[in-house]
Amino acid sequence: MSDSPAVQSLLRTMGRDLVATGDAIPDRRLQDWSGVPGARPLALLRPRTVEQLSQMLAVCNAHRQAVVPQGGLTGLAGGACCAPGDVAVSLERMNQIEELDAVSGTMTVQAGATLQSVQDAADAAGYLFALDLGARGSCTIGGNLSTNAGGNRVIRYGTMRDQLLGLEAVLADGSVVGGLHKMVKNNTGYDMRHLLAGAEGTLGIVTRAVLKLHPKPQSLATAWCGLPSFDAVTTLLRRAKAELPGGVSAFEVMWPSYLDFMLQRVPGLRQPLPQRHAFNVLMESAGADGEHHAAAFDDFLGRMLEAGVLEDAAIARSGTDARNLWAVRDATGEFPLLLPGMAAFDVSFSIRDIGQAALECEAMLRERWPGCTALVYGHLGDGNLHVIAHVDGSPADVVADIERAVYDLVRRYRGAVSAEHGIGLLKRKVLGHTRSPAELAAMRAIKSALDPHGILNPGKVL
Template sequence: MTSAAASALSPADTSAAVAALRAALGSDVILLPQEFAGRKNADWSRMPCAEPVALARPRSTEQVARIMAICHAHRLPVVTQGGLTGLTGGACLHGGELALSLELMNGIESIDTVSGTMTVLAGTPLETVQVAADAAGFLFPLDLGARGSCTIGGNLATNAGGNRVIKYGMMREQALDIEAVLADGSIIGGTHGMIKNNTGYDLRNLLIGSEGTLGVITRAVLRLRPKPRAVSTAFCGLPDYQAVTTLLSRAQAMLPAGVSAFEVMWPGYHDFVTSRMPELRAPLAGRHAYYVLLESSGADPARQAEAFEAFLGEQLEDGVLDDAALAATESDALAFWAIRDAPGEYPRFIPGRVSFDVSFAIADVGLAAQRCEAALREKWPQATILIYGHLGDGNLHIVVHEPDWPASAARAVQDVVYGITGEMHGSVSAEHGIGSKKLRVLGLTRTPADLAAMRAIKLALDPLWLLNPGKVLV
């Protein structure tokens, strides 16, 4: 069965399914369209989004299981929604589906300070988890610009990345266990808090990153980390890409606390955001070929500050750095990060942008960016092209915008960037997922055998293709 078949219910069958849900769970859990009129349904991807046939707002895993069992019996497709901050249309509806929001399954159930774990419901915002971890004397390292809106369930479903992947890994590395509801209403997983749990197939990691197509994540046991007692931050100007990779390798080898963030900005991006956002102040004088936001976090404040400053001095003497500004206060560091977090303001400045989230081997990132920019500039010489990324994990973000281009230009722009990504054996999605936006280019990164294995897993866990149809696989 395909996703199209799963969503082809008649209006009468759809009405019967909604009526059964409403009878079993009540009108406070299952809302009809007139009862949630005006509610936002689309995510941040700007993909088309239909209105759901009904909105489910469960308060417990048992209610989620009941909802899924009824939908399975009636063959009603379901789209799970978190904070609606995704960028690939993963939470958007194609039509004829139930929207399943976990917004009321929100809260921290427990914190184990001995084991360094936190058990949370899937609808809990990321920032709530960060604040609670900090209050308990720990760090929850995942960090995204959408921290106030995105939810833990969505972070897990998309295997979110963010700014600290270089040191702590992606969301997959932050979860020790997850509880989830499968398409037929079965509940799997639980609340194990062990780092070592080698008991057969890892269902946790199977569901993490599956974008709601294999199950509905309802609860997670998160791994907390020791809270850094010292954070050193510098904003650096570099002469060429070789200097960027040299700085990364030297920082990882020489800084006592290692590298917790290594954000690279091409000059087009740096100049664009600092010139259009008056609240941003360029930390360095003059113009540089590359800019790097370097952060190191550790447990020894006195030794780290001295070592970090000495390291920057050595790189200046060796010519790896042209210039560097060291954050003397937390407000300085926040000002540096504000430059890197400026993409949150894109809707104000470049609403018609075409954006990319791709990745390459670290050694290939510089060439990939050069090739993409040259190819784009050849076709659209007046376009604004912004390039930046998390170099420590090979993640490159490219944003392209030309005010007067036709709607059809987006497809042509994508063909350029994704074509080069495929040629260089990169990934068409580093951290944003596939959703529906990247379906057509998934084959540039995954082989036919990969896709066949993925479809086999989908059919095993969701044979009716009811969960998030039209996403990741078709």
């Protein structure tokens, strides 16, 4: 047993069923998907109720014991990794869907519920829970909220923050705050939802949430489009948003570097179009009328071909076709195996700048590091660009140089150093590229007010 006074107190008050130590802590709790090395925590706290979590944090706060909240451990910024001497807390036992209110169009869930379980419950009730990302089977609602996750449908439905109507959370001293409200309009002072969403567990630990549901689309039209230029890409986006009756629910752009690499290196992927194009767009539109929506989608793509906006397009005629197209975009989960030691960037720019910024970034990487694998893709509709850079056998100082170069470019374009993966440990040093000294001071003041002893996820974000 650890000789830590905090852990001893936790064991006495909560018992070994709720407080695991030593070899009873699973190895998967040592780090998240970021690859940042993590230490074995002094203890793993696994409460079943908000009351138990409240007691646990009160004990930790009294002993000034650092606590690291962990969700599904699918984060890519090191935000859930423990340092030596930390205690980890997992809400994996608080994973219930408590209520689905079909009249209000809301779902009340515990923070340990996986994203996929929420999606499935909404679908069974005839609704759509809009957030979607590749880690859906592992990531949790609490983690999605804490990182303000984005994903594939932000262009139409917004980020995780936009799916949230109410929440409950436990602060560092054990206080339980928030309200499980179902109202869209609720202007009653400071909004704890927006304060805690995106805070990465540094201000409080989210325990329950009221989520917004949307009517389930009756039709989903998907196409892979080949385009001659970035101007054509932005024209397609602008006109699709204006002319498609269901608007645009996904708009994924892939530069040739990305598509060529994936088709060559990932078995089982099908080439969507026979010819190579300057840009590739995977576009999805959701509608309420299956027959008319599909016809309108086909007609729109026909007009874009006639206008020269598109050079070619492959329209999915079945769910299997759509899955095959999405498989090319979702194959990014293979990167850690294909490109070990890569530098991965999740940045954002204004839509106007993203084409030039991507072109400049790719050229800079190949010029400064000959032989560099540079892959570019992203959610263009919300300005989110992903860049992968890999130099075979490169030492850590080369990776650090690549990171400095890319983040300097982001700063020049007045972009954001993190679009959807959070700051965690990996991006603390470049947060000032995006936020002003006054903003950083305000963040520190909020942190100090809600967590004066600094026990919640210390060293993350700030």
